[in-house]
Amino acid sequence: MSTNAKEAILAAARKTAQAHGYGGLSYRDLAAEVGIKAASIYHHFASKADLGAAVARRYWEDTAAELDAMLAEISDPVRCLHRYPDIFRRSLEDGNRLCLCSFMSAEYADLPEVVQREAQHFAEVNIAWLGKVLVLAGMAEPEGSEARARAIFAAVSGAQLYARSRSDVSQFDALIESYRTSGLLPA
Amino acid sequence: MSTNAKEAILAAARKTAQAHGYGGLSYRDLAAEVGIKAASIYHHFASKADLGAAVARRYWEDTAAELDAMLAEISDPVRCLHRYPDIFRRSLEDGNRLCLCSFMSAEYADLPEVVQREAQHFAEVNIAWLGKVLVLAGMAEPEGSEARARAIFAAVSGAQLYARSRSDVSQFDALIESYRTSGLLPA
DNA sequence: ATTTCCCTACCTATCGTTAGGCAGGGTGAA
DNA sequence: TTCACCCTGCCTAACGATAGGTAGGGAAAT
Numbered sequence: 032m033s034t035n036a037k038e039a040i041l042a043a044a045r046k047t048a049q050a051h052g053y054g055g056l057s058y059r060d061l062a063a064e065v066g067i068k069a070a071s072i073y074h075h076f077a078s079k080a081d082l083g084a085a086v087a088r089r090y091w092e093d094t095a096a097e098l099d100a101m102l103a104e105i106s107d108p109v110r111c112l113h114r115y116p117d118i119f120r121r122s123l124e125d126g127n128r129l130c131l132c133s134f135m136s137a138e139y140a141d142l143p144e145v146v147q148r149e150a151q152h153f154a155e156v157n158i159a160w161l162g163k164v165l166v167l168a169g170m171a172e173p174e175g176s177e178a179r180a181r182a183i184f185a186a187v188s189g190a191q192l193y194a195r196s197r198s199d200v201s202q203f204d205a206l207i208e209s210y211r212t213s214g215l216l217p218a
Numbered sequence: 219m220s221t222n223a224k225e226a227i228l229a230a231a232r233k234t235a236q237a238h239g240y241g242g243l244s245y246r247d248l249a250a251e252v253g254i255k256a257a258s259i260y261h262h263f264a265s266k267a268d269l270g271a272a273v274a275r276r277y278w279e280d281t282a283a284e285l286d287a288m289l290a291e292i293s294d295p296v297r298c299l300h301r302y303p304d305i306f307r308r309s310l311e312d313g314n315r316l317c318l319c320s321f322m323s324a325e326y327a328d329l330p331e332v333v334q335r336e337a338q339h340f341a342e343v344n345i346a347w348l349g350k351v352l353v354l355a356g357m358a359e360p361e362g363s364e365a366r367a368r369a370i371f372a373a374v375s376g377a378q379l380y381a382r383s384r385s386d387v388s389q390f391d392a393l394i395e396s397y398r399t400s401g402l403l404p405a
Numbered sequence: 406a407t408t409t410c411c412c413t414a415c416c417t418a419t420c421g422t423t424a425g426g427c428a429g430g431g432t433g434a435a
Numbered sequence: 436t437t438c439a440c441c442c443t444g445c446c447t448a449a450c451g452a453t454a455g456g457t458a459g460g461g462a463a464a465t
Binding site: 050051052055056127129132133134135136137138139140141147150151154178179181182184185186187188189190192193195196197198202205206208209210212213214215 | 227237239241257314316319320321322323324325326327334337338341358365366368369371372373374375376377379380382383384385389392393395396397399400401402
């Protein structure tokens with residue numbers, strides 16, 4: 032655990048934050064999970080704000096890489112759009128967890144600025160990717176693609192939030208299906 | 219403040235919870251806002267869980283009354299649907315606050331059961347009303363109206379969450395407009 | 406006389422954070 | 436080769452602040 036302690040902290044903090052938010056992050060619990068003492072975390076992160084920002088940054092970095100990999104693997108943009116909600120679905124399957132960005136959007140008023148910025152960047156990454164893929168799929172003109180991408184991102188976030196409050200992944204699936212029926216997402 | 223202390227606590231707690239969540243509710247802060255001492259709150263609410271549940275219950279009761287009043291006043295169901303997002307918009311205008319139910323959905327894992335139930339009921343009230351109005355507007359068959367209502371509720375919640383993370387009500391307006399363009403909401 | 410409403414004073418638990426130290430490895434000078 | 440020095444990574448112990456909650460009493464209203 033020595034050289035990987037920092038990574039272990041980041042991973043544990045991400046999982047906790049997706050279930051209990053930034054406010055739910057506790058140095059003592061986090062340290063216990065990693066196998067060190069609370070004070071030792073300060074060797075890797077200068078403050079809770081720094082830790083939170085690092086977790087959020089890593090979160091959107093990983094998501095950006097995942098989205099790019101998906102587009103590279105599945106060349107068909109329509110199929111990419113079809114698979115997009117799976118990213119949110121996976122969080123629900125993994126212990127009924129929420130998107131970190133959604134949780135931090137709720138906690139927004141109590142977040143240090145550095146954390147706010149990184150959380151916002153997750154949304155920007157998603158919207159930029161969706162906008163690009165929408166144009167590739169011929170489903171939007173370049174001018175209107177970002178607005179449409181934002182709508183999809185917000186709606187999928189809302190679906191995840193609702194499904195979490197029911198502890199029921201099938202509610203998420205049903206909502207995504209409704210989005211397709213109504214025309215927000217490609218059928 | 220004597221006879222109205224309970225109501226004053228409920229009102230203050232609601233405002234705080236919409237900005238900082240159930241976890242952000244503090245007996246000391248709440249009492250200071252109302253003009254009494256923290257321990258005195260226990261005369262009105264047996265525990266924080268009880269207070270949270272009472273706040274959430276009052277929240278959906280008020281919303282249910284507001285929705286019914288809207289439908290009674292504006293007989294046209296299509297215009298009702300058009301005005302529905304305004305309820306969420308108003309929270310954002312009032313100090314960038316979130317729907318209590320959305321905040322509690324994020325906090326779901328850390329909520330006492332009584333609070334969970336009341337928070338869920340808010341969604342049920344909204345979905346039932348939307349389903350009814352969708353049928354009245356001829357926009358859905360009775361069988362599929364609830365699924366469509368849920369989709370609208372989740373999407374509008376997501377739009378509010380996104381707009382909050384940007385502290386920008388116009389982002390909410392733009393998202394609602396996108397929902398109309400894409401067909402999720404009536405144009 | 407009893408209930409209502411609020412008080413002071415205090416409890417225990419947990420929070421992020423700090424001070425200071427200890428063991429081990431790497432490095433440069435003698 | 437050996438010794439002094441510093442960095443890394445972690446530790447123990449404690450800090451002040453804040454959390455929800457409790458015990459018991461005072462004063463006013465019924």
